[in-house]
Amino acid sequence: MLATIDIGSNSILLLMGRIVNGRLQIEHQRKETIRLGGALDPSGNLQPQALERGLDCLRRYAGLMAQVAPEHRRAVATQTLREAHNRDIFLSQARTILGCAVELISGEREATLIYQGVSSLLPDSAAPRLVIDIGGRSTEICIGRHHTLQAAISCPIGSVAWAQRFFDQGTLAASCFEAAQAAAQAALQPHVKPLQALPWQQVFGSSGTAGAIGKALHQMDHPAGEISRAALHQLRAQLIQAGHIQHLPLPGVREELRPVIGGGVSIMCAVFDALQLQHMRVAQGALRHGLMFELHQSLPLHA
Template sequence: MRQYPRIAAIDLGSNSFHMLIAKATTRGYRIITRHRQKVRLADGLTPSLTLNDAAIERGIGCLKDFAQLLNDYQPLQVRCVATATLRKAHNRQHILKRFERVLGATIDIISGTTEAGLIYQGATLDLARPESAMLVLDIGGASTEVIAGIGTEPHVLKSLDMGCVVWQNRFFADGAISARRFADAIDSAKRLIQPLAKTYQAHGWQTVCGASGTFRALQDCLRHYGSGTMSAEFIDYCKNESIKHGHVEQLHQLGIRDDRMAVFCGGLAILVALTESLDIRAVDLAQGALREGLVHTMLAERKRSLA
């Protein structure tokens, strides 16, 4: 009987660390287990772009758990990538050595373009029709990826220097929510998006999907309010409801989970800027993201090596 290998994909994001362990199959792969921990790495990035000890220790604590899971599941191949916060951190080499020692695996700091391509692959594997024009959005902790493509092939890939943790700390640091703060956060995001708007609109899209925690939080809001579509109007409604409640500690009244409330407004402000700048009418929730893209890439490489 043929044995199919287990593989592990690990994403060290600026807000959360993710691990996905999957088993290769004749038709692709089957997910065995998923794990996610809120590490909030971007919270520890100082103005001088040095990652502080507290954030490093949070990362190490998570990676100890991941190392135990790798030991339990014994995957044949492990791929671990780090994104925006470690791209920016001046002390990244010191951090990498400590992280790799704990995890027991090599960690690659990938470029924003590479990150965007992997996100697109993961987000469109199940959603895309072969000729469907897609726009994929991923609002991470310290960067936002905007990718346009056809089917599963990305054509326009950008990683923007803004994210839910960074924006939360910049505009809603004390937890207070106001119309003025939202306006400032949205305007700042638009300044980064608008120079690219014509390029994306020229490419066009039939479907927009969101592949990060901001969109999962909005999906929770949809369930709470009994609405069915993550429309631009609903996104704006959530912004106004957040302002009405006035503080992040009250966001549970929108149906948002406790572990998401602390960065929700930062991500929502970026999403409002995206919908208004790109004239997005509605967003679907993607079923995959960066780690699914990693698994897909690993399996494709394995298939080529065995051919």
Template structure:
């Protein structure tokens, strides 16, 4: 089969790391390979929420093996998502470059609600068509996602910090399970769920589905003992809990249907699931084999075969924040023209990606005006950094925020914000585009205009008609001020006025 028809996802969960490789045939996915390792990454969080050296080494060894399997695939064929432990670990920024180097692909740390959306997307695509509301509950290693919806775009998405690894570590650290410890775990999870239970109940659902390893492992045990006609119900789960408590540990209970790799985290996941049922007054729940990685695949196929969800999100934000679309399009056009001259030092493989970032940043650079005109670029950056932007990873949102923050104001603020030298051409393109479009009128550069950027010296040379500058005094004055701004960061903007 052609290599171009291959897609791969890597799911870096708090309990296990997984890679799945699929062939796309006539719009359908066919799994051709998968790897899974129980890294127990959440178990490597110390009391200060730092990932321990041992946990980092386990993860890097696993990622190196995954990277070898993914060799030959291009960046656009592989999507890597990291979840709760990557979100909460305080030293994750020190670990992330090592992880990306070991794997050979960029890692996207996705927000809890984005994780919820992707899980729902995977479940929705694998369910029979229905217009009924579906509640999806996914108990992961470090977080649990709750989603309600009937269409491809869900109505409610929530993520809570409770998972099978974190709860097993917290309430059963030595593996011993008593009735008191188990009820403490259930009560703690119920308190967390109470934060969202009212909203979930008010919206309502017609049926519930559980995904992830915890739901599947509980289902398998219930089925092995033939405890219920349902995949999951609270009476059956309480019976299993009693078996484990009477034995003193999950390992000693020797539960039928239990896979060996779930033993250490089973009790934590069971306590969370019991809490879900009791807090939400659930009677029964079916279990699906669909998971986060399936949602990531369908999301990738949506980007390749239909429309990029990120484009839809940008349009939604333009409408939500009453963006002047005509002005956004002007800035977008000029930013791309400027970037064409400024990006000569970037590798060709990066050009398309950066043009997409510029497109989105220019489209959204004025969203902050809905808050206030004064300092609107700061408001815009804050919105893009912190809002739920479906389809975007946290890193992508932060990059857009930096580009938007950079388009006006004191350039010195960017010294500590721009963390990668490859960002500067796009930053300068945004600044120049906003400057040229300040009059909010369509703009055409004279034919002999050229722009060049030398990355080594951080020097930009703009050659432009002297007569055109004379005819556009606002732009000419702004360029003179911009020259001074660049000096503040040991860079240089040279304006060479061309005469016939």
């Protein structure tokens, strides 16, 4: 049994399972919305209450992992802890709680693990794939073939950060979306230029933002697991019509994701525009899956 944990800016995610003949058999998975990314104070420190919320979540996960050997566990932390000046306090306590290393990973390494996780749960294909993961405080964009990553970028924009910056009072006005999309496109442009020279035939969206948008669109009678440019613009128009997160008519979106839906949709629109996308499929794989495959490969029993 293997266990991996992704300490993200919006959620902390646990995956437990086995890899048999190259295929992942999931035994247990859990997600808790802790929203560390919304709890950095003006000095860049993670606020004490949020720090404790995160550690409490890890204590619960440690209990669930009790039967997993420490050498079969791995955890990583991403953008919020890359930014937090007091990250060492959190990381030190997290290591003690989990009984394993907690790696603070770079944006580029995060992208590598995301691509590995997405590609490992897809049928093998020689078609070049574009994978996009909009997280709470960073967005990773990757291109690869089969299980081999060819290029990746990480941009410090995300659903939590953008919701705080442009939709702080829960207002979903057209002017908020215009400002949020313009800022996201400006941030993306220098990063995506190297990617535009590479071809891709398939486009996949990984993790929470893509999943939430996919579910919202399905509630609007669009095909399950599909995000088209036209449907995305229709969703944005519906959010603007609602006017506020308290009035959202989206039963498919979990309650804890509603406060960040404006940030996520505005960044997804900016990504579609920056890369001139028409269609995206929602992927099942994500960072925690890639981390599990990497952990499996590193074990002596695998060799």
